[in-house]
Amino acid sequence: MTDSTSLTSRGATPARFAIGTVLAVRGSVLDLGFPADALPEIGEAVEIDWDGPERLVAEVQGHHGPEMARAVAMRETAGLRRGTPVRRTGAPITVPVGEAVLGRLLDVLGEPKDAGAALPDDVERWPIHRLPPPLSAQQGKHELLETGIKVIDLLAPMARGGKAAMFGGAGVGKTVLVTELIRTTVDTYTGLSVFAGIGERTREGHEMLLDMRQYGVLDRTVLVYGQMAEPPGARWRVGLTAMTIAEYFRDTMHRDVLLLMDNVFRFVQAGSEISGLLGRLPSRVGYQPTLATEVAELEERVASVAGATVTAIQAVYVPADDFTDPAVTALFGHLDSSIVLSRGMAAEGMYPAVDPLDSTSTLLDPAIVGQEHYDTAEAVREAIAHYRSLQDVIALLGLEELGPADRRIVTRARRLQRFLTQPFKVTEAFTGKPGRTVTRAATVAGCRAILAGEADDWSESSLYMVGDLDEARAKEATDTATAAA
């Protein structure tokens, strides 16, 4: 028996501060020995008393016999030895919340990583595991969150207090789109933003910090990072850390919060790594058997309560462009707005590469967006779907072989596709084109005019990478004048 048993049995240490020891270290997974009457609970945080480089906290995941708990470390365990003392905390992992964390870059445990001052000792802390608000307290999601991005506002509008996700394979523009959404919404949005960087490149965290400072919105933003170089425990829990900070702003300060997560797939992937390390049998496609529960635990907490909202905007990597991947399908069901990025469109330079047919939103309903918007969105989809169905024929026989009605639809669909491209503020530096935001009304009006044939005689390039239709009209006029001269 360990010393700790005698300590507890003498009654010198209350159970919740009971001391145990590290029995085995396998990467991020720790086997911990405790006295039988003081085994930490599942979900409880334990602190390792070691002389390693950083405070080491682990979360208990299971009990293996009456005196052994298995836990997942939130930080690197290199150098950790068997026999090192471990302390129970009697609570789940807690993270600092409130005004003190605004403008800061934190890690999964809420510790600052931005070389700034330490957080005050008396900062309020909340546990990262919390239940979603009861259904009776949640409010509906019928208010639109206009983004100023034409294709999203028209075809996959977002809800204030809702959940939206951008799906796409590697390099199709997820990060660019999420960053642009922060950029465009912070100008108009009076709420606070919490950004969760999950399992992506480490440098992106510091770039985001600099960007937020440059936009002058850092004091309304919290950045929380668990990036790809960090152990799976950090990547698995960092989303909950960010969510908890957002919930505090919503529930205690009654502020609207924009919660941005890049990349939610990495959260699922970290859960899968941990499941394997814990020796659990894998389920479909090798994912953890608890996949749906883990995703639901995160997603269900995004809600509006008593007039204050948390709006989630997430990037989701689609492995090998396979939209039937279980991680991707588990997420789809939770969303109000699904924005699908297409490799084909990215390859043609049609940025943002949002697929107009695959992207959907529950808000695209005449009762919410209005009849005119709804009808326009449907007509745009129909025209593009018709064009796609004719693409093989066009490739084989040429446009000339089509009847006049089909040819008219193709002309308009191609112009609509170009009109739905848009230069972004965040890409100004490398495209050289100043970014544009367009109101929903102008987007709808522009598409209606194209559908009615106004742009039939314009060159397609006049509609490419512009803001509203007036800008395209002006570009067409200049180009025509230059050609004539």
Ligand SMILES: Nc1ncnc2c1ncn2[C@@H]1O[C@H](COP(=O)(O)OP(=O)(O)OP(=O)(O)O)[C@@H](O)[C@H]1O
């Ligand atoms: N709106 C855009 N305008 C111009 N170029 C873009 C746009 N979106 C993406 N790109 C180009 O595509 C590249 C990849 O974009 P991004 O990093 O956002 O992809 P991603 O889907 O997040 O990739 P990963 O899965 O590798 O993180 C950018 O570096 C840029 O060159």
